[in-house]
Amino acid sequence: MTQQESRQPIDTAISDxxxxxxxxxxCAFNSQPFKLRPDEWPDGAVEWVLEMNPGRPNAIIAYGTxxxxxxxxxxxxxxxxxxxxxxxxxxxxxMIGPDADEEEVTAAVLGNGEFEIEDNGVPVxxxxxxxDAPYELPPVDLLEPAPQxxxxxxxxxxxxxxxxxxxxxxxxxxxxxxxxxxxxGPVVTxxxxxxxxxxxxxxxxxxxxxIARSMRALTVRIAVVPGRSVIGIELPNPTREKVFLxxxxxxxxxxxxxxKLALVLGKDIGGTPIIVDLARMPHLLIAGTTGSGKSVCIxxxxxxxxxxxxxxxxxFIMVDPKMLELSVYDGIPHLLAPVVTEPKKAVxxxxxxxxxxxxxYRAMAKFGVRNIEGYNIRIEELLESGEQVFKQVQxxxxxxxxxxxxxxxxxxxxxxxxxxxxxxxxxxLMLVAGKDIEAAIQRLAQMARAAGxxxxxxxxxxxxxxxxxxxxxxxxxxxxxxxxxxxDSRTILGxxxxxxxxxxGDMLYMAGGGRITRVHGPFVSDEEVEEVVRHLKExxxxxxxxxxxxxxxxxxxxxxxxxxxxxxxxxxxxxxxDDELYEHAVALVTxxxxxxxxxxxxxLQIGYNRSARLVDRMEAEGIVSSANHVGKREVLVSxxxxxxxxxxx
Numbered sequence: 001m002t003q004q005e006s007r008q009p010i011d012t013a014i015s016d017x018x019x020x021x022x023x024x025x026x027c028a029f030n031s032q033p034f035k036l037r038p039d040e041w042p043d044g045a046v047e048w049v050l051e052m053n054p055g056r057p058n059a060i061i062a063y064g065t066x067x068x069x070x071x072x073x074x075x076x077x078x079x080x081x082x083x084x085x086x087x088x089x090x091x092x093x094x095m096i097g098p099d100a101d102e103e104e105v106t107a108a109v110l111g112n113g114e115f116e117i118e119d120n121g122v123p124v125x126x127x128x129x130x131x132d133a134p135y136e137l138p139p140v141d142l143l144e145p146a147p148q149x150x151x152x153x154x155x156x157x158x159x160x161x162x163x164x165x166x167x168x169x170x171x172x173x174x175x176x177x178x179x180x181x182x183x184x185g186p187v188v189t190x191x192x193x194x195x196x197x198x199x200x201x202x203x204x205x206x207x208x209x210x211i212a213r214s215m216r217a218l219t220v221r222i223a224v225v226p227g228r229s230v231i232g233i234e235l236p237n238p239t240r241e242k243v244f245l246x247x248x249x250x251x252x253x254x255x256x257x258x259x260k261l262a263l264v265l266g267k268d269i270g271g272t273p274i275i276v277d278l279a280r281m282p283h284l285l286i287a288g289t290t291g292s293g294k295s296v297c298i299x300x301x302x303x304x305x306x307x308x309x310x311x312x313x314x315x316f317i318m319v320d321p322k323m324l325e326l327s328v329y330d331g332i333p334h335l336l337a338p339v340v341t342e343p344k345k346a347v348x349x350x351x352x353x354x355x356x357x358x359x360x361y362r363a364m365a366k367f368g369v370r371n372i373e374g375y376n377i378r379i380e381e382l383l384e385s386g387e388q389v390f391k392q393v394q395x396x397x398x399x400x401x402x403x404x405x406x407x408x409x410x411x412x413x414x415x416x417x418x419x420x421x422x423x424x425x426x427x428x429l430m431l432v433a434g435k436d437i438e439a440a441i442q443r444l445a446q447m448a449r450a451a452g453x454x455x456x457x458x459x460x461x462x463x464x465x466x467x468x469x470x471x472x473x474x475x476x477x478x479x480x481x482x483x484x485x486x487x488d489s490r491t492i493l494g495x496x497x498x499x500x501x502x503x504x505g506d507m508l509y510m511a512g513g514g515r516i517t518r519v520h521g522p523f524v525s526d527e528e529v530e531e532v533v534r535h536l537k538e539x540x541x542x543x544x545x546x547x548x549x550x551x552x553x554x555x556x557x558x559x560x561x562x563x564x565x566x567x568x569x570x571x572x573x574x575x576x577x578d579d580e581l582y583e584h585a586v587a588l589v590t591x592x593x594x595x596x597x598x599x600x601x602x603x604l605q606i607g608y609n610r611s612a613r614l615v616d617r618m619e620a621e622g623i624v625s626s627a628n629h630v631g632k633r634e635v636l637v638s639x640x641x642x643x644x645x646x647x648x649x
Contacts, residue, residue, distance in 0.1 A: 135310045135539050142531040143246035143524065159184060162215075166191055166233065169214040173207055175199065180230060185269040186241035187506060187520045188221075192230040204231050208500060219500040226515055234269065234518065236502055243267050243505070245300050245522040249307055260373075261314070261418060261454065264304040265479075265509060266521040274509070274519050278305075278420065278456070281477040281512065282449035287462035287492040288481025293505035294458055295325045297479070297521045298424060299529055301456060305420065306334065306536065317353065317421045317548065319346045321428035328529055332536040336419070337548040343432035345549045346423070350440035352548045353421055353453055355631045357444065360416060360451040366391065372452030376415045383413055397622025397636060404622055419453045426459040427466045438470055445474030462492045476512040481505075547630045581606070585614045586623060595624040595633040 163179040170177060176196035183190040195204065205222045211233070212220040221234040248254060248264045251273045259277035263284075268274055278284065278301075288294040305314055311333040320326035323341045330339050340346050360372070366389075367378045382389060390408040397404050421444070423429065429437045444455055457475070459466050462483060480498040483489050489498035493516065498508050505521035581604065588603055589595045595618065601611035615633070618624045625634040 136535075137310070138307055138532045138535045140246055140249050140307075142535060143249070143528050144244065146242075146244040146247045159189065162189070162235065163191055166193075166211075166215065166235070169211055170204075170207075172214070173210060175204055175207070177231075183270055184237070185520075186237075186243060186267055186271050187502065188234045188236050188269050188518070190269050191233045191235065192225065192228075193233055194230050201231055204233075205496075219502060221497055221500040221518070223497060223516070240502075243520050243522040245303065245524040245528070248273055248300075248522045249304070254304070261420070262304060262308060263301045264522060266300075266505065266507070266519045269518050269520075274517070276509075276511075278454050279418070279449075279452075281454070283445050283455040283475050283477065284457070285467070285471070285475035285478045285492070286456070286458040286481070287467065287478070287483065287488070287498075288458075288460060288507075289483055290460055292481035292483075292501070292503050293507070293521055294460065294481050295424070296505060296523060297481070297507070298325070298422065298456065298458060300522050300524050302329070302422065303524060303529070303532060306332075306532065309334075309418075311540070311542075312415070312417055314418045314420065317349055317419065319349060319421070319423040319429070321346070321425045325424045326422065328526070328533055331542060332533055333540045333542050334536070335542045336545050338544065340549060343429050346429050347433045347436045347440070348550065349548050350421070350437065350444070352630075353419065353448070354440055354443050356419070357448045357451045357453050359629060360453075361447075363416075364450070366411075371450040372416055372418070379413050379415050389413065394626045399622070402621070404620070416452060421453065421455050423455070423457045426457050427461045430466050434465075438468060442470050442474055445471075462488045464491060467491055476514075478510045480508045480510075581610075582614055582617060585611075586618065589618065589624065589635055590637060590639055593635050595635050596631075 159182045163182055167177075167179055170193070176199065177193045179191050180194045181190075181192040183192070193204070195201070201224050208220045208222050211222070212218065215235060217235050219236065223232055223234075225232045243266050245264065248266070253273040253275045254262060254264060257275050257277075259275065259279065261278035263276050263278050265274040265276055286294055286297065302316070314334060315336045316329070316334050317336050317340070318326045318329060319340045321341060321343055326339050327341070329335065337349065340349050360375075364370070364372075364375050367375060369375045369378055389411045391411045392406045393409050394404045395407050426437075441455065441457070444453060448454065455475075462480070478492055480489060480492045480501075482501040482503045483492070483498045486496040486499055489496045492498065493508060493510055494514075495516070497516070501508065505523060507519050507521055509517045509519050511517070584604060585600050588600065592599075595615065597608065597611045597615050600606070600614055601608055604611070615624065619626055619633070623635070623637050625636055627633055
């Protein structure tokens with residue numbers, strides 16, 4: 001087919017339009033269709049675009065119509081794919097005007113010519129990303145380098161002078177001992193005190209405020225150095241050295257780590273980089289007041305994962321009730337769903353994560369592996385060998401034999417990515433749906449590690465009604481930034497000290513064993529985050545799973561608040577026999593065409609275990625199907641009579 005012949009359908013379509021309304025065409029090979037205006041496309045238009053754009057999923061062509069000679073093409077690939085509104089995308093994009101000849105239009109549409117746009121001189125082929133190009137991890141050049149300045153650490157003479165002053169201050173308060181070692185760092189300097197025999201460490205710790213006043217320091221943190229006989233006294237330096245994320249990503253500790261989910265925490269008080277593995281934690285709880293550096297820390301953790309892992313290896317679910325901190329990540333290919341900002345949808349998302357965890361455990365049990373790493377290795381072996389694996393799926397019910405009908409279907413052999421659930425503010429969620437949130441978090445924290453699902457949860461209000469005993473018990477790894485009181489410090493860490501931090505990224509990191517390390521977190525600006533996000537959006541579009549935030553029978557407070565259908569007038573708890581209860585449950589399911597454990601439990605006001613047994617019995621008798629991949633069941637009979645008349649058939 002010649003180019004002139006391929007243009008005939010579009011020419012005919014243009015001539016058929018009687019109004020001056022423009023129409024837009026989107027090419028979205030291997031992706032979701034774009035929602036462009038208007039909804040009705042002229043006949044023949046799509047075929048022409050497909051003909052002119054073989055294998056170009058990122059090309060978006062808009063044809064302005066009204067008169068035939070006003071044909072123009074707009075290449076708005078990266079701008080529109082990055083989530084920019086259509087009007088802004090076309091304003092940014094280079095345009096080929098109505099005077100362009102056929103060769104220029106063809107070169108722009110196909111992107112294979114040397115034709116340069118007059119507006120900005122950028123070749124069209126540079127504006128269209130090859131869909132087959134490999135995913136590119138973000139370069140560190142997108143981040144600001146650390147400024148080349150003179151060292152800010154104090155000289156030995158100043159350190160020795162401070163050590164003697166500290167000994168004098170301690171002696172004035174009746175504390176006998178000697179400063180054995182001085183360890184300078186970027187933010188604070190550690191003075192190791194060897195106390196005299198018989199001196200209680202608690203006596204020195206309780207003098208923190210008095211020592212700070214005497215040493216003219218903002219705050220002083222005092223703690224026993226684990227595994228040694230000395231007491232550590234941390235005094236802030238006169239001038240604070242800032243830690244930058246780029247220098248942390250460039251360091252050998254990050255580049256050479258074998259961690260599956262490497263998180264950059266910062267530098268310890270000696271200036272050593274601290275890199276931890278989220279997969280081994282396996283969940284992280286963060287607390288700190290406003291302005292303490294909590295949100296910047298979350299950004300550095302997210303970026304440290306994005307700088308190492310492509311979307312097929314790590315996916316994110318982000319919950320941001322404040323609608324400000326994490327919304328910048330909307331549209332990156334790593335997201336499983338758009339950033340969740342509504343607390344009720346956050347409950348649904350967490351319950352989806354619980355169901356995904358259960359599905360992953362069933363898949364791992366099928367292959368006899370113990371964790372996600374073993375599962376992915378097994379999948380790679382099967383793909384290399386070409387071996388096929390089958391699973392049994394219920395497709396119906398044999399009424400004569402009174403047993404379900406199964407058939408074997410091939411399993412989709414696909415590696416499972418890690419899933420990181422980031423919640424920026426827990427307090428709002430606990431306020432709206434505390435019971436549901438706590439139950440979902442407890443299940444994930446207890447069991448999700450082997451399934452490759454990990455939680456990072458933050459709150460600025462570390463009180464006992466937000467960080468409950470259940471949550472603390474399941475989050476052995478915690479980080480505390482500056483808090484307002486000793487009580488808050490004990491709530492998050494189990495001991496005081498966080499109230500004496502300096503803010504701006506100064507944190508206490510408590511690993512699983514209870515050992516606490518002081519770390520100074522790196523700084524990353526909003527502009528740097530936006531640059532990295534812009535690069536990620538250019539690599540592709542996110543493949544959203546809308547079931548993550550869709551309210552269904554298994555979750556969602558909207559349904560719980562709505563009046564539930566009941567089998568009889570009056571919603572008193574059912575107290576009859578099991579057979580009578582089963583009949584009521586079948587009548588309810590067939591009438592409402594909904595079948596789930598929570599639905600029956602709520603309508604009949606019975607316990608969870610009893611409701612689950614009823615659903616299992618209905619499944620065994622062919623009244624409802626087995627749960628699908630999202631946990632939903634299908635009602636297989638049309639009425640209550642059909643369900644109970646099967647015995648006579």
